[in-house]
Amino acid sequence: MTSPGSVLIVGASAAGLSTAEALRRHGYRGRLTLLDAEPHLPYDRPPLSKQVLAGAWEPDRARLRGQPQLDALDAAFVLGEAAVALDAAECAVTTASGRVLRADAVVIATGLSPCRLPGQDGPAGVHVLRSLDDALALRRDLTAAERLVVVGEGVLGAEIAATARTMGLDVTLAGMGHTLLGDQLGEVIGAMLGRLHAERGVRLRLGAAVDGLAETGGRVTGVRLATGELLPADTVAVAIGSRPATGWLEGSGLTVGDGVECDAHGRAAEGVYAVGDVASFEHEGLGRRLRLENRTNATEQAQTVAAAVLGADRPYTPIPYFWTDQYDAKIQAHGVPSPAAEVTIAEGDVAQRRFTALYRQDGRVTGVLGWNMPKQARLLRQQLLGTAAPLAPA
Amino acid sequence: MKITVDEVKCCGAGQCVLIAPEVFDQRDEDGIVILLEPEPGEDQHALVREAAAVCPAAAIEVSDQA
Structure with a gap:
């Protein structure tokens, strides 16, 4: 070497x-x-x-x-x-x-x-969240704000909405996709997550394109949707991907x-x-x-x-894994939980919001999801997806 | 080697258990890390360092002082 x-x-x-x-x-x-x-x-x-x-x-x-x-x-x-x-x-x-x-x-x-909306760098009160400074700037606005609009229905947008709602803000989440986290977890689990947010009082405007931002005196006052609806806001978080x-x-x-x-x-x-x-x-x-x-x-x-x-010649063949925490839901996704896959509940109880689910494509398990069952999800991953992870050098 | 884990930081990924199952486990109810062996034998050291390195919540600390 x-x-x-x-x-x-x-x-x-x-x-x-x-x-x-x-x-x-x-x-x-x-x-x-x-x-x-x-x-x-x-x-x-x-x-x-x-x-x-x-x-x-x-x-x-x-x-x-x-x-x-x-x-x-x-x-x-x-x-x-x-x-x-x-x-x-x-x-x-x-x-x-x-x-x-x-x-x-x-x-x-x-x-x-992070991607930005056209015109978002004009008015005050419009944020992205990537860096620590971004997070602290958004926090400063949230502590003074009453109404937050989150643009983006992915993991980051949903997490920001959950955090702000828990802080007591009035929160609306708007996104182009028809399901919360639809691109990451598919419709079945995404719809469950949408219900969780709705129960907690977040207004969802899904399948809605953003037309632009409304502002008064240099500060954002709302988000205009292509449907014509104006979502009033004194702070806007833009989480439309990176x-x-x-x-x-x-x-x-x-x-x-x-x-x-x-x-x-x-x-x-x-x-x-x-x-x-x-x-x-x-x-x-x-x-x-x-x-x-x-x-x-x-x-x-x-x-x-x-x-x-250092000269080793070992390919990287990971089993992708991500988690997200929203309210009291700890969601873990192993493998490829493709939106195209068929989803079945493996164990636990959906009504109690504690379960594992399998994603199958062409009869093969491609992804494992845990909802408040992290250990059980990891065990299923080991059984069904293997443990391939890049460890000590060859 | 002495290991400490931060249960508050732990996100329940279980990467540590995949790598060093003799040293780490997860709680059944919420997946948070359980440290089975805070001062593991030498045969486990490389695996433990690997587990600490890949922990996605940076929740495992390894010290070389006994």
Whole structure:
């Protein structure tokens, strides 16, 4: 195995930090630099739409590691400095202040940029939620607001709606899709989730396109739907999906499609790798290209990519996994819970909102879902989907 | 090696149990981590470090001080 003398990781969130830690754990002793556009030490994102937004956790609680662990990593953190260009052939990254950082290997872990509505950057009170600062800004508005409109019926939109409703706000959720989390979990489970939100008092406007924002005196006053309905709001959260943060890679020499295109090991070019939300990789088990936007992928893929940086040749073939917590519902999804699949309840009781469900396509189980049954869902995953996960290097 | 787990951070993914079932388990009722062996033997150390590394809630801390 060959080992580089220096590694530069662009992005110091879960995927970047996990890659750094895995390199050290696997014996890498060379220079290690983590570069990030944000000024904060590595923090975790799942709590942002839940505990941090609700104010249950101080921002520090969301930090991924304490200072002793960061010190032990023996890495240089270059924070508050965005990467603006990569020369893949030279493994050289240019930053916003004009610095050029070179290394024997570059790992791209720049994650996602949230999509915005046309015109959303005009009025005050309109938010996206990706970073810690985004979460704190949205929280500031929520603590003063009475009416929130969430745009987007995916995981993030539903979590923001649940948190804000629990905080006592009047909440309306509008989305293009006809079912809450329909793209992620399909109609059967999505409809159950929709009923949960409705019971808790969230107004749902699904299958509704947003026509624009209403504003008065520079502040948002509502969201206009294509149906003509105006949803009054003093704060709006826009959660309509994200795009891989690859703008800075224009002219880099890399192939960028829906993310940085890598092989099964996370390699995008000689000496250049990508990991986490931004990485599109060949999944040899599924026989197709895949890009996963979930927290588990960030840490799991980091193990494979770190091993690849150190010369191992092991493909990344994960069983996708994500979870979402909304009100008292802890939902866990293993595998591919495709909207096209047939859903059957495996155990538990839907009426009591404690059950597991199986997703089947062509007679084969492709996904396992747990609703307030995390352990049972994990056991079903082991029985039906296997345990493939990228562990110690080969 | 000494392991500590943060039950409040734990999201019940069960990744730790998949990797190191002799050291970690989950509660039946809510899936939160159960630490079976806070000071595991050396044969478990690599697996435990792996489990801590992939925990999607960063809820497992491993210290080398006994």
